[in-house]
Amino acid sequence: MRIALHTRVRExxxxxxxxxxxxxxxELTAAIRGAGVSSWTIWRSGCELFHLLECEDYARLLAELEHLPVNIAWQARMGDLLEVAHDYSGAGAAAGLPEVWQL
Known part of the structure; x- marks a missing residue:
């Protein structure tokens, strides 16, 4: 499945x-791959960040990473850098951007 996300870095x-x-x-990239992600790309336009993930099951990915110490440390680091962060909670599975069009 493809998941598109939007986050925002502080200027x-x-x-x-x-x-x-x-x-x-x-250790984090290995855990992400182990949770079923085959690809994760981030683009930046100004402060806006756009992520595209290819994964087996996004909810499973979040569940596997949410309490993983290396991910918790990474998210704390990102928390100092981001205005809008990636949500690793169970509710975050619904945070993907809706697809409008595809060729």
Whole structure:
């Protein structure tokens, strides 16, 4: 399944956000893959961040990562950088952007 998400980086933290993503912990990327994600891309336009995930089951992904210590640490780090964060709670499974059109 494809999931599109929208988050927002703080204007004064763009450089730190991009630097953090050049060094995502290997333990976290392994956990994301292990939870069924085959691809995760983030694009930035100004402060707006757009994510596209290819995964087996988005709700399962969130459930597997929500209480994982490496993800909790990463989300705390992102919390300092983002105005609008990715929701890893059970309610976050409904946070995907609705698809309007596809070719």
């Amino acid at each position: 004064d933290r763009i450089e730190a956000y991009e630097a953090a993503h050049r060094r995502v912990p290997a």
